[in-house]
Amino acid sequence: MTDLPLKGLKVADFCWVWTGPTTTRVLADYGATVVKIESKARLDTWRIQPPFKDNIPGPNRGGVFNTINTSKYSVTINISKPKGKELAKRFIKWADIVTENFAGGSMKEMGLGYDVCKEINPGVIMLSSSMMGQSGPWSILPGYGDLLSAISGVTEISGWPDRPPSEIGYYTDFVAPRFNALTLLTAIDYKRRTGKGQYLDIAQHQGGLQYVLPQILDYEVNQRVPIRDGNRDNYASPHGLFRCKGDNRYIALSVNNNEEWLALGRVAGNPPWANDPKYATFENRKANEDELERDILTWTATQDDKDLMFKLQKAGIGAGYLPSPADFLENDEHLKARKFYVELDHPEIGKIHAPRQPALLSETPAETRRAPLIGEHNEEIFKGILGMTDDEIAELVIEEIIY
Amino acid sequence: MAEKNEGMLSPYRILDLTDEKALLCGKLMGDLGADVLKIEKPGGDDTRRIGPFYHDENDPNKSLFWWAMNTSKRGITLDIEKLSGQEILKKLVKKTDFLLESFPVGYMDKLGLGYQDLKKINPALIMVSITPFGQTGPYKNFKGPDMVEWAMGAGTYLQTMGDIDRVPVRISQGFQCYYHAGTEGVVGALIALYSRHSTGRGQQVDISIQECMNFTTPWLYDLNKISQVRGITLFSVKVKHIWPCQDGYVMWSYTGGPNAKRHSIPLVNWMASEGMASDWLKNFDWMNFSHYHTIQEIIDRLEAETIAFFKTKTKAQIMEGAVKYRIMLYAIVTAKDVRESPQLAARDFWIEIEHPELGKKITYPGKWSNNTLNPPQISRRAPLIGEHNREVYEKELGFSKAELGNLRKAGVI
Helix, strand or coil: CCCCCCCCCEEEECCCCCHHHHHHHHHHHCCCEEEEEEECCECCHHHHCCCEHHHCCCCCCEHHHHHHCCCCEEEECCCCCHHHHHHHHHHHHHCCEEEECCCCCHHHHCCCCHHHHHHHCCCCEEEEEECCCCCCHHHHCCCCHHHHHHHCCCHHHECCCCCCCCCCCCHHHHCHHHHHHHHHHHHHHHHHHHCCCEEEEEEHHHHHHCCCHHHHHHHHHHCCCCCCCCCCCCCCCCEEEEECCCCCCEEEEECCCHHHHHHHHHHCCCCHHHHCHHHCCHHHHHHCHHHHHHHHHHHHCCCCHHHHHHHHHHCCCEEEECCCHHHHHHHCHHHHHCCCEEEEEECCCEEEEEECCCEEECCCCCCCCCCCCCCCCHHHHHHHCCCCCHHHHHHHHHCCCCC | CCCCCCCCCCCCEEEEECCCCCHHHHHHHHHCCCEEEEEECCCCCHHHHCCCEHHHCCCCCCEHHHHHHCCCEEEEECCCCCHHHHHHHHHHHHCCCEEEECCCCCHHHHCCCCHHHHHHHCCCCEEEEEECCCCCCCCCCCCCCHHHHHHHHHHHHHCCCCCCCCCCCCECCCCHHHHHHHHHHHHHHHHHHHHHHHHCCCCEEEEEHHHHCCCCCHHHHHHHCCCCCCCCCCCCCCCCCEEEECCEEEECCCCCHHHHHHCHHHHHHHHHHCCCCCHHHHCCCHHHCCCCCCCHHHHHHHHHHHHHHHCCCCHHHHHHHHHHHCCCCEEECCHHHHHCCHHHHHCCCEEEEEECCCCEEEEEECCCEEECCCCCCCCCCCCCCCCCHHHHHHHHCCCCHHHHHHHHHCCCC
C-alpha cells in the first residue's frame, strides 16, 4: 500500500456548511491531515439539519455532514472566547493551509483574518471561500447556492421557454468546491517552488460564471442573450428526456446526425414516424420538434428504460437511463464495477455510502474514511499536534474552551 | 512565449488533445500560467464548429465556444493517426508534464500512444483522460452526450429540477457536465503533480464525467429510503420562489424565526419605505411564522403585496435594494446583467484580450479567484488553426522549413 498522495499536508479547517467542507474533503480523502475546528457553541449547519438517520436528530446523525466531511479529524474549540482564539492560533501556526468559508469579512472580525494568520505563520496559504468574494458592493450579501445560481446566470437558462426559469437547486454549490480545490492545489505547488504563501479570495459567483463563458461572450460580441430551451439542443434532435415504463423512469436521448436517426428507427422497429419525410433531416426534425417528441414518446413510454439504453448504445446512439437512488447505490453494474460508492461504517448510524473522489489516480488513489463524530479527536489532536497534557486539556474542557 | 504572464503553473508544459468534453481543463491550467499546447487534427478540430459564432459568421476561427474554452493556449495541428505524427507527438511528450485527452477509451492505445506506451518515453508524465464513463467498467464504451451524463450522473439531482407536470430539465445551452469534468481534471492533475514531487513518477488520472456529476445521491435514500422528486415540498402550502419583476425575475422566499432578520423583515422595511406595505404586512409576526404551520390564505396575501412591489423594480434596482437593506434577495440574471454587474467590475473580473486577426480587443470573463499572488489570468485569445506550427515545429523541435513543408504535404500538420 503506497502512501496517500497528500500525506503530510496540514490543514487547519474552519469551514462549515457545504462548499468549504466539500473542498477540504478533497484534501482529506487524498491524505492531508485536515483538522476540522468546530464547536458545540455554533454547530456546523449540517450537524443540525436533516436528513438524519431514522429521522432522529443528532450532531453525528446527519446524512450530508457524514458525506462531505469524510477522512477529517474533529476538534471542538469555542473560538468566540479569547482563550479559544488563542488555541485556534496554535493550529494556524501548525498548518500549511488555513481554510474558512464564513460570510465575507467574518474571519477578520473574529481576529483571525489573513493579516493575523500571516503574522503567526508567514508562509501560510489561506483560503477564504465566499459567495461574492471579500470585496465589492455585494460582498456583504449572504447567500445560498440557489441564489448564487440565479446571480451567476445559470438559472436564467434553465427550464422551459414558455415558462419562468426553473428551480435548479443549489447548483453552483457543486461548482465552487472544484474551483476552491484546484486553486488551493495550485497555490500549494507554487509555495513548494517559491516558499511563498498567499491569500486566496475565491468567490462562488466568479466560479459559477466559468460555466457560462460562451453565453457571456455571445452577449459581448453579438449582443444576444441566450435563452432556456428545455432539454433541447442546437445540434441534436431528438434530444431530451422521454418517459419510459414505470414511475419516474426516463431515457435520455441525443440523436446527433441522420445515421443515428436511422438507427433509432431500427431500434424502435421501424414505426411510421421513423420513415416520415418530415423527420428525415436534422432541419426537418428541428422544424417539427413538438410533434417529433410526441411520436418518440409513444414508443419510449412502452419501454423499459435500462433495456432501451443498452439497445440504443449498441446501435451507436447516445442514450442513458435515469437511475433511481437505489439504482445508483445498489444496482448499477457500472458504478459497482468502478467502486464509486464506498460503504462506510459509522459508530452511531451504521452503514452509509459516500461517493469516492471522482479523479481516479492510477498510482495514488484517494481513500474515503468515515466523517468524525463531533470532537472525536480532541484528545488525540490536542496531545499529538499541540503537545498538550491531560491536565491542560481538562482545564480547557471545564472552561468550555474545548467545547 | 515571452508574452505569457508569470503564473502559478508557469513551469509546466501541457499537451491538450481534448475535444469539447474536456477543453475547459486546459483552459483553466493555461489561465493559471501553464504552457498549454492545443493539438488539433489538420484543418482544425470539429469543436470549432460549435456555435455561437462571432457576428454569426460560421468560420472555424470564430466559434465563441472555441474562444471561451481555449484561452491561454497555443495551437498546432498534428495528425496522430499517421506514423510520422505519432513520432512527433512522442517527441513532444518527452518534454511534457501533463497530457490531456478525451478520446474514446482504447483509441490512444490502438495508436501506440496509450499511457503504458507514453510512460516509457516519459515516466514523469501525468496523463489525464476525461471520458463519458471512465476507462473501466461495462459502460466504458458508451457515448455520453450532456443529456445522458445529466441523467446517469446527476439523476438524483435532475429529478428535482424543473416542474412537476413536465419531465426533469437540464441547464440549457450546452455542456455543464463537461465543464464539471474539465474542472475536476485540474484537481486530479494537480494531486498527481504533488505526488510526483516525492515519487518522481507520473500516473494516469481517470476522470469519468458520470462520476463528476454525482451531486446528491446517497443522503436521503441511504438514511431513510426517500427518493426526492421536483415540486414536492414538506410544506402544506404552495409557496413561490421565483417571482416576476419589471424586466425579468428575482429569487426570493419569506422566512420566519431568527432568519427573518435577513429575509422578511428588511424586505418589508424596504416596501414600507416606498409606501408599498399594508399595515397588516408591517405588523406581521415574523418570529412565529413558518411554512410548516401557516395557511395558504396568508401566503396568498403575502405574495400579492410582494408581487406588486417587485413589479415596480428592475433587476438592477433589486440588487441595489438587497445591498442597502441587507436582504437575502437576488435577481435571476442574464448574460447582459452579468456584463453590467457592479460587483464584477469591483472584483476586476473582466479582461480585455487582443484579437489581432480582427484588429480589436474583446472583453472576456476572467478570473475565478482574487489571489494575492498571480491570480488566474487569460494571457492570450484561443489559437487560430495551426497558428503556432512554425513556432513549435521549427523553433522547439528544430524542423527545417523543407521538413515542415513535407509534413504539410503529407497531411501530418
